[in-house]
Amino acid sequence: MIIDGSKAFSNQTLExxxxxxxxxxxxAFAASLLSExxxxxxxxxxxxxxxxxxxxxxxxxxxxPELYQELASRKxxxxxVNILQxxxxxxxxxxxxxxxxxxxxxxxxxxxxxxxxxxxxxxxxHHFEVCEKRFSISPWEIPPNTNNSLLAKGMSALxxxxxxxxxxxxxxxxxxxxxxxxxxxxxxxQLVTSIPRALALxxxxxxxxxxxxxxxxxxxxxxxxxxxxxxxxxxTGEIKLTIKAREFIVAAGAIGTPALLMRSRISDxxxxxxxxxxxxPTVISGAIFEDEVQPYLGAPQxxxxxxxxxxxxxxxxxxxxxxxxxxxxxxxxxxxxxRELMLxxxxxQVCIALQRDGFFKDSVGGNVELNSHGxxxxxxxxxxxMGEGFKQALLAMAELQFAAGAKEVLPIHASxxxxxxxxxxxxxxxxxxMQALAVKVVAAHVMGGACFGxxxxxxxxxxxxxxWRYHNxxxxxxxxxxxxxxxxxxxxxxxHTHRIYS
Amino acid sequence: MSVGLIAWRQGVxxxxxxxxxxxxxxxxxxxxxxxxxxxLLPALLPFKKWPLEDTALMCQDLDRTISxxxxxxxSEIRQLFDLFHLKPFLWWHGARSLDQISAVDMSKxxxxxxxxxxxxxxxxxxxxxxxxxGVYYANPQTDRELSYAPPLELV
Ligand SMILES: Cc1cc2nc3c(=O)[nH]c(=O)nc-3n(C[C@H](O)[C@H](O)[C@H](O)COP(=O)(O)OP(=O)(O)OC[C@H]3O[C@@H](n4cnc5c(N)ncnc54)[C@H](O)[C@@H]3O)c2cc1C
Ligand code: SF4
Numbered sequence: 001m002i003i004d005g006s007k008a009f010s011n012q013t014l015e016x017x018x019x020x021x022x023x024x025x026x027x028a029f030a031a032s033l034l035s036e037x038x039x040x041x042x043x044x045x046x047x048x049x050x051x052x053x054x055x056x057x058x059x060x061x062x063x064x065p066e067l068y069q070e071l072a073s074r075k076x077x078x079x080x081v082n083i084l085q086x087x088x089x090x091x092x093x094x095x096x097x098x099x100x101x102x103x104x105x106x107x108x109x110x111x112x113x114x115x116x117x118x119x120x121x122x123x124x125x126h127h128f129e130v131c132e133k134r135f136s137i138s139p140w141e142i143p144p145n146t147n148n149s150l151l152a153k154g155m156s157a158l159x160x161x162x163x164x165x166x167x168x169x170x171x172x173x174x175x176x177x178x179x180x181x182x183x184x185x186x187x188x189x190q191l192v193t194s195i196p197r198a199l200a201l202x203x204x205x206x207x208x209x210x211x212x213x214x215x216x217x218x219x220x221x222x223x224x225x226x227x228x229x230x231x232x233x234x235x236t237g238e239i240k241l242t243i244k245a246r247e248f249i250v251a252a253g254a255i256g257t258p259a260l261l262m263r264s265r266i267s268d269x270x271x272x273x274x275x276x277x278x279x280x281p282t283v284i285s286g287a288i289f290e291d292e293v294q295p296y297l298g299a300p301q302x303x304x305x306x307x308x309x310x311x312x313x314x315x316x317x318x319x320x321x322x323x324x325x326x327x328x329x330x331x332x333x334x335x336x337x338x339r340e341l342m343l344x345x346x347x348x349q350v351c352i353a354l355q356r357d358g359f360f361k362d363s364v365g366g367n368v369e370l371n372s373h374g375x376x377x378x379x380x381x382x383x384x385x386m387g388e389g390f391k392q393a394l395l396a397m398a399e400l401q402f403a404a405g406a407k408e409v410l411p412i413h414a415s416x417x418x419x420x421x422x423x424x425x426x427x428x429x430x431x432x433x434m435q436a437l438a439v440k441v442v443a444a445h446v447m448g449g450a451c452f453g454x455x456x457x458x459x460x461x462x463x464x465x466x467x468w469r470y471h472n473x474x475x476x477x478x479x480x481x482x483x484x485x486x487x488x489x490x491x492x493x494x495x496h497t498h499r500i501y502s
Numbered sequence: 503m504s505v506g507l508i509a510w511r512q513g514v515x516x517x518x519x520x521x522x523x524x525x526x527x528x529x530x531x532x533x534x535x536x537x538x539x540x541x542l543l544p545a546l547l548p549f550k551k552w553p554l555e556d557t558a559l560m561c562q563d564l565d566r567t568i569s570x571x572x573x574x575x576x577s578e579i580r581q582l583f584d585l586f587h588l589k590p591f592l593w594w595h596g597a598r599s600l601d602q603i604s605a606v607d608m609s610k611x612x613x614x615x616x617x618x619x620x621x622x623x624x625x626x627x628x629x630x631x632x633x634x635x636g637v638y639y640a641n642p643q644t645d646r647e648l649s650y651a652p653p654l655e656l657v
Contacts, residue, residue, distance in 0.1 A: 061640035065570040079625045234572040328639040329632045373573045437624045
């Protein structure tokens, strides 16, 4: 059953076994697993329920307002980081780039040593295997597009390691529009896997309702109050959906989940609710090649390199799909210079370096706060040492781009200019500030803010995501992680969902 | 160009003199914002001429985009636009008024905001660039300018 808040005209009340808030990696998968066990489940989602057939136009102008949080222009409090997050049935999985990695062993070891978490690659292997099978995750056998193959070419010219990415796709047409919603249904997002499965088993899907508050007393949540979102915009209406349930699972993503718990004044002895929010802060390097690259065509991500990942303030190297609006809003140059770069789109190769945040004393992540409208905002700043890490990443990307044959390289920075050699670029980088608003930083992986752990003094939930001191309230999404994953996080979230709810 | 003419009503340009202060077809933009956008377009997108119709279409697209935003983002954009409506702000940057500012002077103003030591000004300049360029390139008509192969039509 579907109860669409955008068309609601009167208040409604539902009674179910499980009320799940958010339909992304964690929420939708938990919903299907619980439905399979015979529970009555309701899924509340603030984004719209759009189908594969709605994505046929493959247009950024449709996708960003309809499928992303804040039209894909969500920003940190100081406006220095652009945050991409999904806001639709399927959450991030509907718009993500299909890259799948298990949680790296180094990350798990760091968690064991610093947070007393018991997970090992072996103990999680079964859960990852099940998810890989269920969501058709396998190595991408088709040759990478030029954008990706230039990353491989550059790394191999430098004698440095790189690898091939596994993707969650079935009969993929290699189009490259994963970020605006897969128009063929090839991407095995939650939208085309767990959601239909849960619906077929009797789950209730309530899109276009924003969960506002959980009512609770003496450690027991009695109901969720949500409000409708008329049309496609971001403003809530006055029609209320009340859901009474035996269990409540908050899976609204690593900004939405802490925000809902904070609005509901959920007690938290650790003081960590909304704190330690990580984003894999990502810096960008553009390179112009003689031959066409067409960085918008073909599977968006198929090559990566972890060569620099485990050094200080290490980073993972990947490439993004580059479509016009994304490029236009990422470039920091203005006027004629902006146009000049836009006109080079077809010959542009772009690398991104995702910094592994949360592994150092000064890499403490951000804090989720509520503004006067009750909307969440992430306050995220970086230390000088993290800024140095950005510089190293920009240099490493330029080095590989030149090694792959780039004519010019431009680090995305307000004061940078294009360089024709690595020496010139290195000298320029020396003089560039890595402060907020100077260097372009983006993020598509939001994690933490309601971390799991073994004691209520040091974590928001127990190892199963159950909020300490609450009998029937859990978290199940990327918020649970105590640091960033140091790899694209979807499979890690799916794996823990399977561990907890299978 | 007289910016007072711009209002987009059901596909037709209507003289603004027939409108109230708030152009009724826009959910966010006010008449004075249209004056601001008319001054910004030749500075931020200087490679083309901005006849009345194109300016009106940009205003319409911009207004629609802003209408999807959250309450707090809308109020931040209001503050951003209002900054330019403050005469002392313009004077401080050497401009007399928005309806007389040249594209060159507007570019200078934005450049000085970008290099300002005040992070609010930096933020404001970056936000204007991002939103105006984002809205411009969201229009499929710009695909050809970029030789961006438009998406295939899937059957
Ligand atoms: C463009 C992009 C590309 C990415 N590429 C990859 C990739 O290739 N590989 C990878 O591993 N990861 C990728 N990611 C990240 C990955 O998709 C996310 O980390 C993951 O989906 C997060 O899962 P989640 O369950 O934590 O939350 P989400 O998937 O974000 O789902 C949370 C849902 O909750 C909803 N919600 C929030 N607040 C409320 C509320 N108050 N009421 C109701 N509903 C609410 C949201 O609308 C959203 O749909 C990408 C993300 C983006 C945006
Ligand atoms: S590349 Fe594959 S998964 Fe991505 S949009 Fe195209 S068909 Fe879908």
